[in-house]
Each structure stands twice: as C-alpha cells, then as structure tokens.
Amino acid sequence: xxxxxxxxxxxxAGLASLGISSPRVRRRLITIVSFFHLACxxxxxxxxxxxxxxxxxGLDALSMLFLLITSVLFASSSFATVAYLRGHELPVESRxxxxxxxxxxxxxxxxxxxxxxxxxxxxxxxxxxxxxxTTLASAPLISYQRSSRSLExxxxxxxxxxxxIAIALVGNTALAVSVAFDPATYxxxxxxxxxxxxxxxxxxxxxxxxxxLILVGYGTKMGLAPMHTWLPDAHSEAPSxxxxxxxxxLLNCAFLGILRxxxxxxxxxxxxxxxxxLAAFGALSMLLAGWFVLRQADFKRLLAYSxxxxxxxxxxxxxxxxxxxxLLHALNHSLTKGxxxxxxxxxxxxxxxxxxxxxSGLIRISPATGLLWIAGFLAICGVPPxxxxxxxxSVMAVLGRGGRWWLLAAFLSALxxxxxxxxxxxxxxxxxxxxxxxVCVPRSRPIEAADVPPLALCCMVLLFGIWLPSxxxxxxxxxxAIAGGL
Amino acid sequence: xxxxxIIALLLLVNLRMFATxxxxxxxxxxxxxxxxxxxxxxxxxxxxxxxxxxxFLSVTGLVKCAALPALMTRxxxxxxxxxxxxxxxxxxxxxxxxLAATGFSVWAAEKLPMPAGAADPLVVAVALISxxxxxxxxxARRKAISQAIGYLAMENxxxxxxxxxxxxxxxxxxxxxxxxxxxxxxxxxxIILHIRxxxxxxxxxxxxxxxx
Numbered sequence: 158x159x160x161x162x163x164x165x166x167x168x169x170a171g172l173a174s175l176g177i178s179s180p181r182v183r184r185r186l187i188t189i190v191s192f193f194h195l196a197c198x199x200x201x202x203x204x205x206x207x208x209x210x211x212x213x214x215g216l217d218a219l220s221m222l223f224l225l226i227t228s229v230l231f232a233s234s235s236f237a238t239v240a241y242l243r244g245h246e247l248p249v250e251s252r253x254x255x256x257x258x259x260x261x262x263x264x265x266x267x268x269x270x271x272x273x274x275x276x277x278x279x280x281x282x283x284x285x286x287x288x289x290x291t292t293l294a295s296a297p298l299i300s301y302q303r304s305s306r307s308l309e310x311x312x313x314x315x316x317x318x319x320x321x322i323a324i325a326l327v328g329n330t331a332l333a334v335s336v337a338f339d340p341a342t343y344x345x346x347x348x349x350x351x352x353x354x355x356x357x358x359x360x361x362x363x364x365x366x367x368x369x370l371i372l373v374g375y376g377t378k379m380g381l382a383p384m385h386t387w388l389p390d391a392h393s394e395a396p397s398x399x400x401x402x403x404x405x406x407l408l409n410c411a412f413l414g415i416l417r418x419x420x421x422x423x424x425x426x427x428x429x430x431x432x433x434x435l436a437a438f439g440a441l442s443m444l445l446a447g448w449f450v451l452r453q454a455d456f457k458r459l460l461a462y463s464x465x466x467x468x469x470x471x472x473x474x475x476x477x478x479x480x481x482x483x484l485l486h487a488l489n490h491s492l493t494k495g496x497x498x499x500x501x502x503x504x505x506x507x508x509x510x511x512x513x514x515x516x517s518g519l520i521r522i523s524p525a526t527g528l529l530w531i532a533g534f535l536a537i538c539g540v541p542p543x544x545x546x547x548x549x550x551s552v553m554a555v556l557g558r559g560g561r562w563w564l565l566a567a568f569l570s571a572l573x574x575x576x577x578x579x580x581x582x583x584x585x586x587x588x589x590x591x592x593x594x595x596v597c598v599p600r601s602r603p604i605e606a607a608d609v610p611p612l613a614l615c616c617m618v619l620l621f622g623i624w625l626p627s628x629x630x631x632x633x634x635x636x637x638a639i640a641g642g643l
Numbered sequence: 644x645x646x647x648x649i650i651a652l653l654l655l656v657n658l659r660m661f662a663t664x665x666x667x668x669x670x671x672x673x674x675x676x677x678x679x680x681x682x683x684x685x686x687x688x689x690x691x692x693x694x695x696x697x698x699f700l701s702v703t704g705l706v707k708c709a710a711l712p713a714l715m716t717r718x719x720x721x722x723x724x725x726x727x728x729x730x731x732x733x734x735x736x737x738x739x740x741x742l743a744a745t746g747f748s749v750w751a752a753e754k755l756p757m758p759a760g761a762a763d764p765l766v767v768a769v770a771l772i773s774x775x776x777x778x779x780x781x782x783a784r785r786k787a788i789s790q791a792i793g794y795l796a797m798e799n800x801x802x803x804x805x806x807x808x809x810x811x812x813x814x815x816x817x818x819x820x821x822x823x824x825x826x827x828x829x830x831x832x833x834i835i836l837h838i839r840x841x842x843x844x845x846x847x848x849x850x851x852x853x854x855x
Contacts, residue, residue: 282816289823296830300837308838309850315834316790319827320781323794326801326820327774333810337758347812362756390853449855458855 159204160214163197163224164273166190171266175259183262184239190266191228191235194273198228202632213280213348218635222484223276223413225632226491227406229617231269233610237398237499238265240607244506245302245396261301267294268402275410281329281347284414285322288378291407292318299395310387310394317387318378325374325414328367332418335363349417353642356424364422368431371418372438378411380468382442389449392461393511397502400457404464404498405491412471412487416640419475423642435476440567442469447574451581455511457501459582463537464494466575473568474552477559480637482551485625488633489536489544489618496614497533500526503607513582517589525604527587529611534583536618538576544621646686646763653679653769654745657776660796661741662734665726666788669780670715673792673799676773677707680803683769687762687806695814703802703821711795711828718832719788722839731848732783744775760809767807773800787838787845791831798824 170190177183201216202225208215216224247257255263271294275287292315300311332352336342339358345351352359377384392400415435422431446466453459467490474483503526508516520527536543539550549572556565621629656679660672681704685692692700732740748771752764761767777797781790805812812820838845 280816282812283819286816286819286823289820289827293823293826293830296834300834303837303841305841305850306852308834308841309853311834312787312838312847312850313853315827315831316781316794319794320778320797323797323801327804330801330805330808330810333805333812334758334808337760337809338756360756360758389855394853452855 159197159201160216160277163194163201164270164277166193166197167266167270167273171263171270174262174266175255177259180242180258183259184242187238187262187265188235190269191231194269195228195232198224202628208279208350213283214274214277215279216277217279217350217639218632219413219416219484219639220276220279222488222632222636223409224273226409226488227269227272227276229614230402230405230491230495233614234398234401234495234499236610237401237502237607238396241396241398241502257301257303260297264294264297265399268298270294272406272410276413279348279350281332281349281352284349284417285326285329288325288375288411288414289319289322291410292322292378295399295403295407298399299391301396301399302394304394307394310390313387314391317384321374321377321384323374324377325371328370328374328418331363331367331370332421335359335361335367338363349421353417353421353424356421357426359421359425361425361427364425365427365430368418368422369434372415372431372434375411375414376438376472379408379415379472380442380465381438381472382445382465382469385442385445385465388465389458389461392464392498393455393457397457397498397505400460400501401495401498404460405495408464408468409487409491412468412475415472416475420640420642428642432476432478435472436561436564437476439469439472439474439476440564440571442466442472443571444567444574447571447578450575450578453578453582454513456504456513456516456582456586457498457511459513459579460494460497460501463575463579464490466571467494467537469571470549470552470568473556473564475640477552477556477561477564478641479552479555480641481633482548482555484633484636484640485621486545486548486552488629489548489621492614492618493533493536493543493545496529496611496618497537499607499611499614500530500533503605504530506607513586516586520587523605525608525612529608529615531583531587532615532619533611534579536615538579539572542619542622544618544625547622547625646683646766649679649683649686650765650769653683654772657769657772658738658741658745660776660780662738664728664730664734666719666724666786666792667716669789669792670712670719673715673795674708674712676796677799678704680770680773680799681707683766684803684806687766689760689809699814699817702818706821706825707795707799707802711825714829714832715788715792718835721836722788722845724786724788724845727784727786727789730784737779737783740779741776744779745772748772748775758809762807762809767804770800770804770807773797773803776800785846785848787831787835787847790847791828791835794831795824795828 206216271290278284296315338360380388446462449462539545748768752768777793780793
C-alpha cells in the first residue's frame with residue numbers, strides 16, 4: 158500500500174499541477190511532494206520490507222538504497238527548482254493550453270514518479286517500461302529554455318536513449334527466450350528474483366545475448382562509454398537542479414537494471430562473462446572521461462564527464478565483485494554530484510556563464526558557495542576524509558586482492574588524470590582575482606539560502622567518510638548480497 | 644502460405660525504406676510495415692487468440708498504422724519538407740546495405756538456437772531486418788523526422804520479435820511498452836516542431852553547437 162502511494166502520489170500531483178493556474182501554488186507543490194516522498198521512504202525503511210516471490214512491484218534492500226538516494230536528492234534539489242522557476246519567469250504564451258511552466262512542473266513530478274517506479278519494479282518488463290518513461294518525462298525538463306542549444310541536447314538525449322533502451326527491450330526478449338528451453342523453468346514469471354533463483358536451468362547462450370544487449374541498452378542510459386555521447390550535452394544544457402537529478406538519481410536507476418541482470422548471470426555460473434564486459438566498459442568510461450576532463454572549458458560539462466567517470470567506477474566495482482564498495486560509492490557519488498550541480502546553478506546565476514575562464518574569485522565574492530565548491534570537488538576526487546575516498550578505496554582493495562593489476566592500473570591512472578584536470582580548472586575559479594577585466598563581477602554576498610541544500614549533502618558525504626551509521630551500513634550489506642547474486 | 648507472402652511483402656517494404664528519398668513515402672512505408680507485422684503476429688500465433696489479445700492487437704494496429712503516421716504527416720506538413728535531398732549515405736549505397744542486412748538477418752536467424760514453439764526462422768529474420776532498417780535510418784539520414792521514423796521502424800521490429808520467439812509478455816507490460824512508444828514518438832514530434840521554430844530547418848547534422 159505504502160509503495161503504491163510512493164509512486165502514484167507524484168503522478169497524481171503531476172496531473173493536478175496542470176490544472177493549477179497560480180504559479181506560486183504550483184511551485185510549492187514540487188517541494189511538498191518531494192518531502193512527502195522522502196517521508197514515505199523513511200517510513201517504509203523503518204517499518205521494514207521484504208518482497209514476496211513473484212511480486213512485480215516490491216522493495217528489497219537494493220531498491221531501498223536507491224530509493225533513499227533518489228528521494229534525498231529530489232527533496233534537496235526541490236528548493237533550487239523552485240528558485241530556478243522563479244528566476245526564469247517566462248512570458249505568458251497565447252497559444253497552447255498549458256503554460257510552459259505548468260508542463261515543466263508536471264514533467265518534474267512525473268519524473269519523480271517514473272524514477273520511483275523503476276526502482277520499485279522487480280519485473281524485467283515493468284522495469285523497462287519505467288526506464289523508458291523516465292526518459293520521456295525528463296526530456297521536457299531539458300528543453301525548458303527552448304534555446305538552440307537545449308533543443309539540440311534534448312533531441313540527442315531523446316533519440317539516443319530511446320534507441321538504447323529499445324536495445325534493452327530486445328535483451329528482455331532474449332531473457333524470456335532463455336527460460337523456454339527447460340521444462341522446469343517454462344512459463345516462469347519474468348521477475349529478476351525468480352530468474353536468479355532458477356538461473357542454473359536457463360539457456361546460457363541466450364542469457365549471454367540478453368546480458369550483452371541489456372548492458373548496451375541500459376548502459377546508454379547510465380552513460381557508459383562509448384554510448385555516453387548524449388550525457389554531457391543533456392547535463393550541461395538542462396536547468397541545474399534537473400542536471401543534479403539526472404546525474405544523481407537517473408543514472409543510478411539504469412545501473413540498477415544492469416546490476417540485477419548481472420546477478421542472474423552470476424547465479425547461472427557464467428558470471429565471468431558478464432563481469433568481464435562490465436569491467437571493460439567501466440575502464441573505458443573512466444579513461445575516456447579523464448581525457449575529456451583534461452580539455453574542458455565548461456564547468457557543467459566538467460561535472461557531466463565526472464559522472465561518466467563515476468559510472469565507470471560503479472561498473473568496475475560490479476564487475477570485480479566489489480558490491481559493497483560499489484553501492485557505497487553510488488550513494489556517495491549521487492550526494493556529492495547533486496551538491497555540485499546545485500552549486501553550479503548558483504554560480505551560473507551569479508556569473509551568467511558556464512565558461513570556466515570567465516569565472517574567478519568565487520571565494521571572495523561569495524565565500525560560502527566558493528568553499529562548498531572546493532569541498533564538493535575534494536569529495537568528488539575521492540580525497541579523504543570524504544565518503545568517496547572510503548568507497549573508492551574499498552573498490553581498489555578488492556581489485557588488488559583479486560590480482561587484477563591491469564584494471565587497478567587503469568582505475569588509478571584515470572583517477573589521477575581526472576584529479577589533475579579538475580583542479581587545473583577549479584583553483585582559478587575559486588581563488589583567481591575577481592578584478593580581471595574580462596570577468597563580469599557580480600555583487601558580493603557572504604551566504605544565501607541556495608547554499609544550504611548543497612551544504613547538507615556535502616556534510617552527509619563527509620559523515621559517511623568518517624563514520625557510516627549502522628542502519629545504512631546494514632542496508633548496503635544486504636543490498637550488496639543481492640547485487641552479488643548471493 | 645499467407646505468412647510467406649506477408650514476409651515477402653515486408654522484405655519489399657523494408658527495402659523501399661532503404662531506398663526512398665521522399666519522407667512522406669517513408670511515413671507510408673512505416674505504417675505499412677506496422678500493419679504487416681501485426682498481421683504476421685496474428686498468423687504466426689499458435690492456437691486461437693483470446694479476446695484480450697484481439698483487443699490489444701487492434702489497439703496496436705490503430706496506434707502504429709494510423710495514429711503515429713498521422714502525427715508524423717502533420718509534423719511533416721508544418722515543417723514543410725518533402726524529401727531528403729542529401730542523405731549522409733547515398734540511396735544506391737543504402738539499397739546495397741539493405742540487401743546485405745537482409746542476408747545477414749536470415750543467416751543469424753538460422754544460426755540461433757530456437758526454443759520450442761518458435762515460429763519459422765524467416766519470421767525472426769524479418770523482425771531483425773525491420774530493426775536494422777530502423778537503426779540504419781537513424782544513423783544515415785539527417786532530417787529529424789526520418790530519424791523518428793527510424794525509431795518507430797525499430798520498435799515495430801522488436802514488437803514482432805517476441806511472438807516470433809514464442810515469448811508472450813503479460814498484457815499490462817505490453818500495453819505499457821506500447822504507451823511508451825506512443826508517447827515517445829509524440830514527444831519527438833513536439834521537439835521537431837520546436838527545432839523547426841528555432842532553427843528554420845530540421846537537419847540534425849547541422850545542429851552542432853555542442854561538442855568537445
């Protein structure tokens with residue numbers, strides 16, 4: 158019952174928002190629904206959960222973790238969304254039944270609903286449907302400005318992701334075919350859990366075909382190289398709170414599908430094949446992201462490439478069997494990247510440019526934003542004492558113990574390249590002289606309300622680096638057992 | 644016999660999609676492709692169809708042969724384009740690629756281990772060809788609308804792949820997939836109109852502001 162409320166409430170609110178004419182009420186609705194969602198998530202977490210076999214919609218430890226991440230991010234970015242809408246008032250259009258802002262609000266709430274549905278779905282088909290629906294719900298969010306750049310980004314996003322997800326649908330079909338060979342599994346419900354339990358009697362050839370297609374398909378949505386081409390464009394052109402959600406919540410959802418499919422192959426005894434593919438795509442993503450970070454001149458694109466790098470880390474962790482580290486990293490990355498994109502929105506609002514060269518002296522003009530910007534980058538680079546350090550280190554430890562030296566070398570060199578590339582950009586942005594004639598200097602402001610959500614997110618990442626609260630540690634342990642196919 | 648002739652017609656429609664330069668004919672082709680694929684799904688189905696299955700098939704037919712092509716025709720008219728003048732891959736080369744894809748699909752369908760109850764490998768082959776046609780249109784054509792048509796053609800192929808391999812998903816999931824495709828093509832149409840308003844053309848390869 159509670160689960161239905163979790164994903165139906167945003168849909169209902171989204172439909173209702175189309176009928177609300179007052180912009181103030183409509184904007185408030187986003188905040189209210191996001192916090193209602195967070196409250197429901199926490200209640201579900203407290204009351205406990207365990208899906209029964211054969212259920213299509215349910216909650217296990219793995220989905221609980223991702224639900225928590227998504228809910229926290231939506232809640233913390235909702236203020237920025239409202240502020241964005243207030244700061245970008247659009248002229249009232251004469252044609253069209255709904256105002257552009259009403260459509261934006263509706264799409265935002267649908268995005269929350271579809272993301273929740275994707276996380277909660279335990280059925281391969283329902284999961285596919287929900288993931289494609291997240292693409293459709295988020296496309297109007299990216300094109301909100303209707304500038305030439307945002308339209309180009311939206312078209313790429315919509316087409317590349319739809320085609321990718323269509324490939325995953327072929328993968329789902331292949332998965333269903335793999336069931337049909339053994340009379341013991343014929344007619345098995347296509348839930349991830351049933352498939353994993355009967356994995357040994359599935360047809361291995363079709364299972365391999367299915368995994369390759371699903372990895373390419375959902376990997377497109379997750380932003381794994383070389384299918385990542387839509388990602389930097391969409392993340393840089395979308396409104397900043399939307400970028401935070403795309404990067405922190407949406408990429409994870411697609412990863413969830415890959416993780417669950419991987420668990421089936423591990424149980425079937427052909428985990429070597431799927432793990433190898435995951436590690437290869439992961440390493441390629443990390444190295445490629447490193448290359449593009451080095452030559453970046455746009456700070457939102459910089460963050461986007463960093464997301465590709467971190468998705469690579471998650472893929473490598475899944476491929477190396479470092480599920481605990483990988484899932485902890487998913488948590489840390491989402492919170493950090495959410496904070497950084499929200500800060501990027503604040504900087505964009507102050508300087509009116511995304512060019513890294515035109516922004517300087519941040520720390521003098523607005524000390525709070527500047528300090529958080531530096532803290533966020535320390536965290537995203539995996540510098541201790543932030544949580545990302547702990548999670549990256551535990552992934553590396555597993556790689557080392559497994560004797561995967563080549564993978565470890567690729568991992569470390571990519572981290573090094575990204576570190577250099579980022580600080581080359583961030584240090585001038587934060588400490589440069591604001592009196593540079595090329596720079597349009599905004600008026601100085603010590604701290605403002607927009608800094609509070611990123612501050613909270615950064616504090617959480619810092620906390621997870623120093624001390625991981627035991628409920629979260631237990632949740633991640635249970636989740637990693639499911640992801641590891643145990 | 645009927646299924647063989649449907650397959651033959653489908654092959655012709657797909658080759659036509661490789662070779663035609665007129666976008667309105669491409670829309671008609673994708674509608675015909677959808678119609679033939681729905682027919683193929685009916686013909687290859689073992690045993691009698693339940694009324695739910697009939698309802699679903701007719702809804703699919705209505706969406707894919709009537710609603711979406713009508714939507715595309717509207718977008719086409721307001722964008723004011725007739726044909727794809729300079730495609731990224733020439734039409735003669737396209738036709739050869741189409742023939743090669745046909746050969747490959749038949750070969751691959753023969754090679755794969757088929758589950759019990761699967762249809763003729765040729766049905767699988769024709770599903771694969773439709774998918775390849777779609778992907779080819781997305782990659783090799785520059786007009787946004789041709790790419791949207793390619794996406795639809797690809798979804799059509801995937802749609803018939805499942806019954807060809809004797810996979811029958813739950814009705815609610817199939818309906819959800821159909822809804823996603825419908826909304827997806829609808830949103831693509833809306834974005835095409837916005838692109839047209841902003842740029843005065845819909846040549847995707849000329850949208851190149853965003854790159855590294």
